[in-house]
Amino acid sequence: MIENVVTHADHRRRGFGRRVLQAALEAAWARGCYEVMLATGSRWEATLRFYERAGFECGGKPSSRPGAPECQGRSLAPVQHRQPRLFAAVDPGRPRAQRAVVATGIHARRDGVRRQRGTVSGLAPLVMQCTGVEGGSGDLGWRATPGTVNVRFRTVCNSGAMTFDRRVLLGLASALPVAALPGRQAAALRPSRPVATRAVAPEAPLKPTEWEAFCARYILPEGRVVDTANGGISHSEGQGWAMLCAERMDDRASFDRLLDWTRRTLPRPGDALFAWRYRPEARGNKVEDTNNATDGDLMIAWALLRAGARWQDPGLTAEGKAIARDILRLLVRQVGEDVVLLPGARGFEQHGYVVVNPSYYTFPALPVLARAVPDPLWLRLAADGLKLLRRARFGRWGLPPDWLALPRGGGAPIPAPGWPPRFSYDAVRVPLYLAWAGLGREPVAASAARFWTDPRHPSPPAWADLSQDTVSPYAAPSGVRAIARLAVARAGAEGAATDMPSIADANDYYSAALTLLAHLAWRDSTT
Amino acid sequence: MQDPLVRGARQQDQQGVVDLYRHLHPEGVPLMSEAAAPAWAALLGSGLTHVLCPEGAGPMA
Structure with missing residues (x-):
């Protein structure tokens, strides 16, 4: 998870943001991540284009609010509060239709291909978690210390040592995706059984x-x-x-x-x-x-x-x-x-x-x-x-x-x-x-x-x-x-x-x- | 322009981060460096959160 990309206004257009994003991606790949998500609350088209040029694809949930910018035909909802509405988990061991999760935000995949390390009991998920401190992006008029760009990303559960997180977070994630995705993308990710009825037992759970x-x-x-x-x-x-x-x-x-x-x-x-x-x-x-x-x-x-x-x-x-x-x-x-x-x-x-x-x-x-x-x-x-x-x-x-x-x-x-x-x-x-x-x-x-x-x-x-x-x-x-x-x-x-x-x-x-x-x-x- | 050096944040970057926070939240409660020190150290030591800093126009602090 990448969030809080902030460049001082006096130092933009000099490659700081691109370079730091690149370093963050390299670090993520080196740690075995196969997908990185970036949360932004920006409504600025230029910011979204910047993230795309840096290798991120636009994803997001549909927004009913007027004025939401469009990104390659899919809406990217503006975030109303300071915390980015984004988190994700991917379980490579499950069918694609049941695993990917995208909420508001942008995600990137290395080489455009999902990576699977397969080193953790056949289940090597990357679970990305918002650190939840200061949300937003660098285009909200924020001022940063001259010469600095801050990118924070947090990965959880890319090792077997934290299985407790993985199981619950995957559970959370599996419950999240379908409603959060628009149109064809949602259809592609829809589980074989609708989530809403998945938990309903076929027979009485109690006598x-x-x-x-x-x-x-x-x-x-x-x-x-x-x-x-x-x-x-x-x-x-x-x-x-x-x-x-x-x-x-x-x-x-x-x-x-x-x-x-x-x-x-x-x-x-x-x-x-x-x-x-x-x-x-x-x-x-x-x-x-x-x-x-x-x-x-x-x-x-x-x-x-x-x-x-x-x-x-x-x-x-x-x-x-x-x-x-x-x-x-x-x-x-x-x-x-x-x-x-x-x-x-x-x-x-x-x-x-x-x-x-x-x-x-x-x-x-x-x-x-x-x-x-x-x-x-x-x-x-x-x-x-x-x-x-x-x-x-x-x-x-x-x-x-x-x-x-x-x-x-x-x-x-x-x-x-x-x-x-x-x-x-x-x-x-x-x-x-x-x-x-x-x-x-x-x-x-x-x-x-x-x-x-x-x-x-x-x-x-x-x-x-x-x-x-x-x-x-x-x-x-x-x-x-x-x-x-x-x-x-x-x-x-x-x-x-x-x-x-x-x-x-x-x-x-x-x-x-x-x-x-x-x-x-x-x-x-x-x- | 020379490419910035991108490195992981260090303990000595704390003041720069506190200053940054202050810039981002000019109306917020001022953060005291001494109070932020343990939180910053814990953040850097957690192994879960990584803070990257480029140095293209001088060090952060």
Whole structure:
């Protein structure tokens, strides 16, 4: 990825830009890249011609905005904000129709031919990532230090050492391309099965009896999911989980009831996110706190986007997109060098640190949201989230805590002050979402699998104290055991879905919901 | 004109980059060199991001 090509106005037309671009390409080829992308927000024809002369081809997504310059018959959308709307990944091991990704921007190929090194397990992708600092181009009236041209490019995953990035980023990328490309180019790249329906399973991913049992026990007729172990409250996360299951079961009636209650009861003023909790026993307003829970919003957006595709309902898709945009707008922050996901819009940014909930990284949802609302931030969020999970491992078993504190000035994450330093009911979802996204061999997921199968435990404990290396005096509920089965199987051990607990084994809403999700994750990570 | 020398950025280019940032964002919060030093060092040392600088009209800083 090349971005931020800047030449001082006094020093243009002297070959600085061309020479630096040439050097950047040479460096990329030398590192095994086979494609380089360049992001520009410039609307100037001269700038685009300059990049073409430097060896780049024009690509880009169609723009409905007037005044977008045309480039060889294909539109190159002007970028409205400072971050270039561009990122890409190429997996040479897959058919061409399923691999290339181009968003707004320009890309170049060495000698006009895709290069394949083939040195990394038969899969040698170049994943290019926006560094996301100062976007734009040198023709926006910027002034540069005399005599300097800055070109930055960033490559990720051109070595086997960073497979975690590669898998997720490829997932993100594969979800992005088709809608981003115009006309014939889009047709050439369109996957053999439409992306919108690719994720829809050909058969029910859950046993109908399991879904029916969940509906009967935990969903009220008006569409409210009841947390039976916590005073009958409801959460945005539970609404989202149930909506996702309803969509997967092709149960439009239940989906509509769930969505209707959520829309009516949990809206927030000023954005598309949802309040995190409904408490029926509260006096007066039963939504006492309008703060959101990011995992709930992610899950609802994911469910809406899938539902919009399944039932061909553009209204649902638009709602999902609106949530996705507001997640990026309100819930993503730069902390140190990394992008992180805030657990909620308020209350988690402290003076010296930012609190993060590792289980809110819903990795399997990110590709869907990224396709719906293309933005480089999704890519960074996924990559930096995985990097964070690799660092956020504590205690004898190397497990993530429920809540994590990230020092603003950089440095190692620590279990968040004010919360028990436990791998507990929140953090159990970390291996769930990793396995769901095909990342079950990530170190933190493998650690969870080892913890749950540690022979020193007669059965999987409900939690582990990461500072004392002690475990709960009681066993994990069935929902956690379902995740444990999934995690163990996806970490490489033998296992079968028939070993999974069922809804009938669950004593409460949370355990039942985790059971459903583990079943979905099992299905999705094997197909 | 002699072809510029294109090289990878170095730690000592930090001030030039800070100046450049200031030129690009004249209304933004001034960046302090001492605060930028660790970020610049981390950027250069990351192995993922490469900053190229040509020297055609003298060094950056």
